[in-house]
Structure formats: C-alpha cells, structure tokens
Amino acid sequence: MILELECYSPWLVWLFPISSSFIVPLFGRLGQRARDAFATSCGLVTLALSTSMIAGYCGGELISRKVEWIPVAGIDLGLCLDPLSILFANLVALMGFIVLAYSLSYIDREEGLSRYYSLMLLFIGSMIGLVLADNFLQMFIFWEIVGLCSYALVSFWYERPEAVKAGTKVFMMTKVGDASLLAGILLLYANLQTLSYGQVLERCGRVAMPAFTAISLLFLLGAVAKSAQLPLHTWLYGAMEAPTSVSCLLHGATMVKGGVYLIARTHAIFSSIPLWLNSVAWAGAATALVAGTLALHTRDIKGVQAYSTMSQNGLMFLALGVATSPVGTGWFAGVFHMVSHALFQGLGFLAVGCIVHQLGTRDMGKMGGLRRAMPITFALYLVATLSRSGMPPFSGFISKSLIAESVMASGNPVLTIIVYSVSALTFAYSYRSIVLPFAGEARNRLGDQGIREAPMGMSAPALVLAAGCLLLGFMGDPLARFLGFNIYLGAFWYEFIALAAVLSVGGLPIYLLYQRKAVWVESFRDWALARFDRLLREGYFFDFVYGKAAGAFVRAAGFLRSFESNFVARCPQAVGGGFEALAHAVREKIEAEILGALPSLISVFAMKFSNAALRGFDAALDKLVYFVANAALSRSERIRRADSYALPSYVLAVALGLLLLCLLLLLKVGG
C-alpha cells in the first residue's frame, strides 16, 4: 500500500488539487461550511501526498517518470523528482494548506468564495505541477496557468476598479515574460529536438554559442518577469490589491519564486555562459537595492511586504548568479534563502493580513500602538521581521550569511557592497514597519477603540509558520544534505559574525533612534527622502515609462483605425492626387527651365491619363456596385456612398499583393 502511494503520489499531488478545484463549486451548492471544509481538507491531503514523496524519494538520483500525452507529436507528460523539485513541492503544499486554513477566518464574509477556493486549489495544483514537470513545455503550461490564477485572484474583488486594473497589469507584464520564455523554449526545441530536462542537459553542448546565449537570456527574461525583478517588476506592488491570503501564497511565498526556481533549474544548462550568470547576478543586485529603497519609502504596509519580496528575490538571483556551477555554495544559498524567505515572508503577509483585517486600512501612517491591542500579531510580525532582517536564531540569518559568503567568494567588490547594504536596508525598512504600526501611541485617526486581536483561526496557522522560521534556522545542515551538498554550515562562522556585525553597526543606531524617538526619526526620514521623493514616489519612473509606451501604442492603434476608415477608403484618390501632383511638379519644372512644348505636352498627357484612368476605374467599380445594388434594392435601403469608395482600394491592395507574391517567388525560385 505504501509502495503504491509512493508510485502515485507524485501524480496525485498535483492532479488531486486541480481536479478538486472543479468540484469546489458543487460543494458551494451544499453550503458554505461544507465548501470551506472541503477546500481546506483538499489542501491537507495535498500536503500529505507531498510529504509522502520525501519518504518515497531516496538517494540523490534524478528520477524521471513519463506517460504519453500527445503521442503523435512526441510530447510526454513527465515527472522530474529530484531534491529541488520535491523541496519546492512540499513548500507549496505546506504554504497552500496554511493559507487555506487562514482563509477560513480571513475572508469569511465575502461573495464569490467558491471562485476563490477553486482558484486557490487550481493554483496549488498547477504550482506543484510546475515544479514537478520534467520538460519545459509542461512547465510552461503550468507556468501560464499559475499566471492566469494570479490574474484572476488579484482581480478577485472585481467590483473595485483598481483591483481589476492591477490584475490587467499583472497579466500583461508577466505575459511579456511568458512570451520571451516561450520563444526561448521554441528555440531550444529547434536546436535540440527535445525539451526534457535530462536530454537538454546532455545535448546542450551542441547549440552554437550565440544562439545558446540568446536562448538563455530569453529564459532569464521569463524568470525576471515572474519573480518581479528589474525591469519587469512593477506589477508586484499593484498585485497587493489582492486579498492578503492570496498575496501571501502567490506573491510572497510561492508564485514569485517561480523565476528563482527556473533559474535554479536551468543553472546546470546555462552556467557555462558568463553573460547569463552576470545578467542574473546584476538583475538581482539592482532589484534588491531599488526595491529596498522603495520599501523604505512606502507607507503602505502591504507595499513594504511587496518591495521586500522583490528585494529578497533579488538576493536569491544574486546568489544564483555568482554560483559558477550548480554545486557551488551560491546555488545552495539561493535555494536555501528561497525556502526561508517563503516561510518568513508568508508569516509577514499573514500577520499583515491580521492587521488589515482588523483595521481595514493599509496605511502605516494611520496605525500606531497596536502592540498592546494585538499582542499575538505583534509577536508574529516581529518573528517575521527579525528573520527577514537576518537576526541570529532565525532562518534568515543563516541563508543571508550564506549569500554574503558566496558573493564574497566570487570576488566582486561591488556586489559584496551591495549585499551588505541591502542587508542594512532590509533592517531599516523592516524595523520601520514594526515601529510605525506597533510602537508609540495609537494615531487617533482610526480611533484606538474597538481594535481587537485577530481571531484565533488566523493566528494559529501563522504560529505554525513562526515555528517553522525558528526551526529552519537549525535545519541548514540537514537541508544541505538533502539537496546533495557536502556543506558544513559551521565552517562559515566568520560570515555569520560579519553579517551580525554589519547588522549591529548599521542597525543599532536605527534601532535606538526609532525606539526613543520614532516620530522624530520618521520626520528625519521624510526630510532625507524628500529630495528623492519624486523618484521614489514614481518608483524610479518605470511605470511612467511603461505608461508612456502603452499610450504611444494606443495612439498608434488610433492611427491605424483612422487609417482603416479614411486612408484606405480614399487611397485611390490619394494615388490619383499623387500622380497629379507629380505631373504638375514635373510640368512646372520643365516649363520653367526648358520651356519646350513637347515635354509639357507629355506631362499634361501623363497627368490627364493617370487621372482619367483612376477615375474610370473608380467609376466602373462604383457603377458595378450601384448597378447590382439598385437591382437588389428596388425597395428602400440606401447605400452610404462614402464607404463604397473602399472597393477600389481593395482591388489596389490585391494588385500590390500579387506584385509582392511575384517578387518573392522570383527572389526565391528565379534567383
């Protein structure tokens, strides 16, 4: 029995949630409770299935299983079971279950919950499918479904225009990345005639270098869009319009890790390309820095989480980029940070969800003194934040030190400085996001009456994550062994000390200042940031530029429409006019300069002829149209004259097309 479960659980673990997502609406008919219970228990079953994979998976070998899906086109459905995919699948299943349990209390009173639960289950299933896929096509399919779920869940509250707008932005921006990824996959297929990971890895030496570099960069762009890295990062902030449970699962813990997963997965294939490695590292470093400053600027408490997610994802990219091979420390550091970030960021979102749920606002400027009103939430948020800023017993400390170590080892001083400054920056914005809502006195705009602790149903799942953050801090060595690394983390003690030193030197003053004089520091920060205010408020003008580009596109579309309605309709007239003008010009020129009778005669003739020919053509077609029309329409209907001009241009287009066809044929066959 157990053996059979081991065989089937890698299939069931994604097929089960996907299929149950279609059943959820049926349970919705039975009643709210039944549906909620069904969805959550599906999450639990998925978690059980995914943990059973750990037991079933033994040894470090890559196991690949296949069934035929589209045999005639040679496309298989396959599973790739290796430490990375199993680790990630478990992460998704765990986070999925926790968030589903959290949603029971968090979005209790909403409309359209059947939609919510089925999309969440669909997402969990597809995300697990994404990481377990053993070829790029299958991965891409799940990649798109996940994107679709993200779109639908961000615009979950579709009565709110800003939610739908954000959803559209999410969809379009990730679509750009998806298209690039698809192009990369297609080119890979064109070069290697295979898409399965194992075969691609075997054969990838055969691809010519320029093409291979192009493919790797196309893949990178896909990953960048999914993980909200520069320059396709602005969607993540908008995605915060989603319910916070959605933000937690999709935009904090799992979906935005899709890009990191893709980089980690393709690292073995592309790591021979220095340009690719450098681009990965620099995209990550730039995002980590830019997003860190933005997190320090925003007053939106969910915005802080969004920017911090971008920034931490940037650190993962950076770590993966400095690893020259998939057995390097950097690779492990990136993956480890991915896991620990999923836990503490998930926790952060859940705690923020508690706050938003109880207060109904996301503006930190309107909060304050919540420490007393919501002690459990405060403790949870504190754990998340300490872990994120890399405080010692928590998981973030270990993973961040490892990143710093691998960046140091790469010997690039600029990147090293960036890593440490990002760490200090993280500490600063994290600390700010604790002090503003929790410390001090209640800012009276909300009134401090009636703010109560979030219900137990919300804190309990978050407590599990908090325990996870703490536990993972001590799990570094087992995790390294599971991933097949021969690393003893104790060997990096000097790194740990370095990071601790940076944090205490950079962080202590901030801590002390904020502790004593939060309001004063905030005003100092405001003053300090004021000169960059515009820059930060506009998010470094990325959205501005994209907006301009989109606007230009829309204007171009408007031009096309007028082209269609006006120009095409009047094309023959225009051509006739052109001939006439040309003939005029020629005649005047010739008359003025030569004053000969003959050239003038010829040009007049040319002019007359071109005019007459076009008119005749026009008139003939018009006559035909009217003749048939009048015959057909003996009764009443009018024909709008303006539009029937269009017909000659259609014929003109046909003539042009024929010409083009002949030219192309001559070019290819005759040449």
Added chain:
Amino acid sequence: MIGTLEVLTPSIVLVVFSILTVPVIGLIKKRGGRCRTASLAWILSPFFAMGAGIFRLYSDYYSQAEKQPFVQVFLVDGGAVGLSSSFLVDAVSMYMAIVYLVFGFASCAYSFLKLKLEGELSERFLSLFYVILGSTTAATFSGDLLTLFIFWEASAAGSCFLIVYGKKPEAIEACLKYLVMIVIASGFIVYGLSVIYGLVGSLNFWTVRDSLASLNDKNLLMLAFALVACGYAIETAVVPFHMWLPDAYAAAPSSSSAFLSSIVDQASYYVFMRVLVHILTPPLVLDWTFALAVFSALTMSAGNLFALAQNNVKRMICYVCVADIGYNLAAITSVKPLGLLGNLYFFFVGGMTTALAFMVVGILNDLGFETIEDFSGIGRNYPTTSLALVVAALSFSGIPPLAGFMAKYMVFTAALEADMAWLSVVGVLNSVLQAAYLIRLVHYMYAKPASKIRGKERVDVLLPVYALVALIIILGAYPSLALNAAYPAAKQLELLLP
C-alpha cells in the same frame, strides 16, 4: 470499393434536404402546435444523414487505406480523359469532412435556437446553409483542380446570400464587395488553371503533380502559381487580400458569421493547403515556402494590429480571424507531417474558437451591445454569456489550459521545422499583442461600471455555445482527441515527400 455515389452521398443528402426544407418547414409552420419539436427534428436530421454517409465512407476508406492511401474516383470511367471530373478520398479529406460535420451541427443548432427566439426562423436561411455545407464537403473530396474550383465557387457564391441575409444596408454593401472580390479571385484562378492545363494537359491532382515535377522550365508555372495563389488568397483573406473579410463578417448576421468563419473560412484554408502542399509539393515542384512565410508574418501582424485598433467587438473578432489565417499559413510553410498535423489541428481549434466568439458576440449584439464601451460591465449583468466570451478570448491568446495554446504551439514548432525561427518568433510576439487587446476586452467586460441592463440573459441559446466551450477545455487538456484523428492524414504526407 468506393464509388462516386458514396463519395458524394453527404453532399447529395444535404442538397436534397436543402430543396425539401422550404416546403416542409412551411408546412410545419402552418400546422402550428408542436411546431418547434418537429422543425428541430427536420433541421437536425440532415446532419445525421450526412454523418451516416461520412461514417460509411470512413469505414470503407480505412478498411483499405493501407493498400491504397489515396483513392481516386473518376466520373468518366478509366480516368483516361484529361478533363474527367474526379474525386479524391484520403485521410485529409476524411478529417475535414468530420470537422465540417461538427461545425455545421453546432452553428445550425445555434441559428435554430437564436432565430427561433426572434420568431423568424426561416426556411430559406437553412436551405442556403445546407447547400453551402454540401458544396464545401464536395469541394473537400474533389480530385482535380476544376472540380475543386466549381464546388468551391458554389459555396463562395452561397456565402454571399448568407452575408446579405439580415438585409441591413451595411450587409448589402459588404456582400457586394465580397461578390466583386470573389469574381476577381475566380478570374485569377481560372486564368492560372488554364496556364496549368496548357502546360500539362490535365487538371487531375496527381497528373498535374507528376508532370510539373518533371518540368524543366518553371517560368510559366510560376506565373500560373502566382495567379492561382492570388485567387485563393483573396478567398482565404490573406493580407493584403483580406479587406473584404472584416466588412463581410461584421455586417453579416451573427449566425452567418459563425457558420462562415468556421466552415467556409476553414474550407478555404483547406483548399490553400491542398493545392500548395499536396500538388505543388516543395521542393519537388515549386519552392514557395519563403513567399508564404512572408505572407504569413504579414497576415498575423496586420490582423492583430488592426484588431487592436478596433472599437467594434464583432469587427475585432473578424480581425482575429484574419490573424488566425496567418497562423495557419505558418503551419503550411513546413511541408512536414508535424506541420500538417499542427495545421489540421489549428483548423479545428481555430474554427471552433471563432465560431464561439461570433456566437457570443451575436447574442450580445442582439441586446444592443456593439462597441467595446458598450461591453462595459456586461460580465456582471450577463455572467454566463460573458464567461463563454472570456474562454474564447483566452483560447485565442493561447493560454495553456485551453485548446488554443497547443494549436499555437504546434504551429510554431512547425515553423521551426521549416527552419524559419524568425516566423515563430513573430508568432510569439503576435500572441502577446493578441493577449493585450483581448485582455482589454475582458477588462472592459468586468472592470468598467456596468451600463444598463437591456433584456434578460437567454439561457437556451447558450447550449451550443457551452458545447463549444466544453470542447475547447477538453481539447486543451487532452489534445490527442483531435490529433489522433488528424494523425493518419499527417502520416500520409510522408508518401508524397521526396
């Protein structure tokens, strides 16, 4: 043994029904009472008869397909006569006949339900419908260029009447434009055919193919090819020959548009593909692949750009049709089994999706929603109808769980097989563009404040609509359903390649 009668049974059945429909429906209408059930039975029975005919042909053909993959049937015995009309049964034409049956059934059911509700179910409309379907099916089975031309023109001429059926002024104008264009097209085709006949002395597919392959001087052939291709390009609406299509389909009643886009349009791709791939097989006869690839890229890009520019939703869908033609041409450029497989699959999926889109837009048009601004907020007032349109839009833009993705993927791999990576990159970029304007439509439908409710949502019309939605989802999850049917056709192409 397959005889002429067997090949033509589906078409003959439809023509007979078409002749009988006018008096029979008239009779049923007069009797009143159980009018609806009786007329439904009458209206759908041709499809069962046609299905039986196709099934018989199918089993007869596949019982001997191993021995003789291309069955030719001559009207005049022996086939010695150069101009004898002949028919060809092979896996491709079998597949297409089945596709027509499915689409015909769906759009007929839709027209019945929709027109019935308007209280003007017309026997003449249905009669035209059957005749066009019959001649399209016959065109599919034709085995020489002249027979193909005759049946094809018959269905094109019939289409004019379907376009003009609503008697709106725009429809009449559009129909006239269409008429002029197809007259020009047939002029080109006949001229090209006469050159081919002069070169070869026959118009039979295989004779033409064999003689042209051994032809030394290809200049005249090129001229003939340019003329024939230009003629069929007009009827297929390849950019820049496409301009009649948006006018015609946008002005036609939506049941006509759904029918035309799924059947006549698909049939015209089929004719294009049959002539290019099976007769003028490159590089054996003529290397036209590069020229076609350029037109494919042009069609995709122009179709999508113009669709982006549209305000009228129906016209936008028309331009999506044009863009679809571009994807089809991209699949044709690879003259390989995989390309043909992708092509046949795209016929099916593309036809299904455009038919679905026209059906839904037709329902909404009837309620008075025309432009994209009118569509504001209809997602809330008409949730079931809108959901179907969203499925169509997502399938058009190639989002994976739906059938459109695998269709596009196969087309792009086909282009790669033909060593035209640039074409597939153009295709991928185009699909971003497509996603952009379709998501704009979805955005309007759900995000904008709702305009006022105009009439109730009709549920019974949605039956064929949701049948198509289900088919799109099922084919998305398990494409093998259609691909297995198309596979023998793709396999047979190997026999023709050098």
